[in-house]
Amino acid sequence: MNDLFKMNPLLQIRGLKTHFCKGKKILRAVDDVDLRIHPGETVALVGESGCGKTTLAFSVFRLVAPPGRIVGGAIELRGENLLALPERQMNAVRGREMGLIFQDPSSALNPVIRAGEQIAEVIRHHFRENRKSARRQALALMEKVQLPNVEMIYDSYPHQLSGGLRQRVLIAIALAGRPALIVADEPTSALDVSIQSQILALLKQLKEEFKLSLLLITHDFGVVAQMADRVAVMYAGKIVEEAPAPALFTSPLHPYTAALLQAIPQISFSNNGAQQELKPLAGAVPDLANLPSGCAFHPRCPVRLEECSQKPPTNFLPAPNRIVRCFKYEAA
């Protein structure tokens, strides 16, 4: 783990701010986010719905739809700031340097284009391949994502395929430009549980094979445990804790992380048959346009201090490789 941090990061996000302006209201969907992803690393971005995870993913691709706008910070890919690139060059980065996997495979494929052609068109576009060679490469890629009957699926329309097959096609599309980074936005949330583990196993395998870095956006700690090297926990547009995955599970620092982990159901029966009690986290994610003062988590926080409602906490580094945005660790 420590070796990773000596390497240059593949993707480095610094102080990224993506805001949505609706009239006078400013919605801070991503607010001052720092995140690094090293070559070959899997970073999980965890948080409840509406905390800004997906906006962060789209920000990396510079595809935030108006009225959303990246208003500050930097997104560096191999040291080059993507936010400074002209749109034309940015478009050459999309798909080629980084691929995006969507949450819902049923709506992320074009209904009027054959599944295989949606893979082949990316190959043709980025590598100037002719139709025949692009088709051959697409078929090979479909084998890699473990699709059965590739010839048949190539010529199928998306509505003829099941959710699991569609997600594999989408993964193939994301890989078609041979990117170094894959951003997967809830890649398994819309799938059946049995298919979920297959897709996760596939992602893991492809990651090794293609030497990919993976930014995995999820709300499912099961997925995190199975996949991630490092975890960033997001709350109300800010990353509140960042830690190596094992450390986060054994000793969560931020009260929000701890609360999230306690809200996960465990399948474990003790001798007397009683189950461990779930502790749901009280309250709801705050309205991003109307955040509480100070630390956005303080109204729900079980251990809040006096200063929590007065000023926002900054990043504290209580231990090696660990970052936490909470006043509890100010002294440490």
Place this chain on the structure above:
Amino acid sequence: MNLLIGLVILGFILVLALTAPWITRYDPNALEAPAATRYLSPSWQHLFGTDQFGRDVCARVLHGGRLSLCIALAVVFGAVFFGSLYGAISGYLGGVWDQLLMRFVDMLLAFPIVFLATTVMALFGTGLKWLVMILILTSWMDVARVVRAEILALKARPFILKARATGLNTQRLLFRHLLPNTFAAITAIAVLRVADVILIESALSFLGLGVQPPTASWGTILNDGKAVLATAWWITTFPGLAIIVTVLSFNMIGEGMQHR
């Protein structure tokens, strides 16, 4: 149901129009007819009667239908081509450009067709080619508005975001991913436009601004009969019925398609 009825009626009309020369042995445009054959009321010999030049109204309605339908189809083809391109670009660009382009469409929609037709005819003459152009010029806006609305809605769909996230260029995005997904809407609006264009063409021809006599179109036949409406009702009634039935069938098909 509407769709089916409309398609059956339209099929019937198309067959009649296509086979017109074989159905009727009369020349629709022959002018030198003996006086005895003028203003004959409908009979077995002349199903729809004859007009002031002794021409068979049935033959004129059938042949006129060919012309009216041909004009309508040519116009709608052109209107769909320009309208969908314009609408797609406007919707794709969005923002200020979209507002500008759409206000231009609003402006054209507010422009009176008859006035435009009179001006163009006065400046360039009254050829069929000009008639088709005027009709295209006045009927592509609806297509543009529909396509623009569709594109705006499509732009936010995940599969378009997916296409953008793979770095595809604008042309591919527009012509391969966005426009093909508007085909259903385009077809529905195009069918409805055919009905409108038939009406406008008839109206212009009736006013003497469209198809010129002695050539038969539904509008010119109406024009022929307008002076003798009281004494020779058949000259205007039959082309009028033809227009109503055809427009109705296109409208039924268009509506039927929208509700599917």
